[in-house]
Amino acid sequence: MHSSVRPLEEGFQRHLNISPMNYLRRTKLHRAHHDLVSANPTDHIVALIAHGWGYRHLGRFSQTYRSQFGELPSETLHKSKR
Numbered sequence: 001m002h003s004s005v006r007p008l009e010e011g012f013q014r015h016l017n018i019s020p021m022n023y024l025r026r027t028k029l030h031r032a033h034h035d036l037v038s039a040n041p042t043d044h045i046v047a048l049i050a051h052g053w054g055y056r057h058l059g060r061f062s063q064t065y066r067s068q069f070g071e072l073p074s075e076t077l078h079k080s081k082r
Helices: 005-016 020-038 046-052 058-069 073-080
Strands: none
Touching: 005 020, 020 046, 020 058, 020 073, 046 058, 046 073, 058 073
8 A cells, every 4th residue: 555645744734733844843852952951961961962863953953942942952951950
């Protein structure tokens, strides 16, 4: 059985009101945020957490993160375990 991807994408969009790619991006960003909040700043660095979630361009990650959470990833990391 062979089916087109488009109906699957449209169903996803209709059901969750977000495209599959945007859902994936949002999920990865929120999981990176969770890891930064939970991490010990003496044992972790932002780059490793970002890379772990598939972010290869740290400047773009920081910009997107700041737009979503109102602070830089490094600020989240360092305030999490003071």
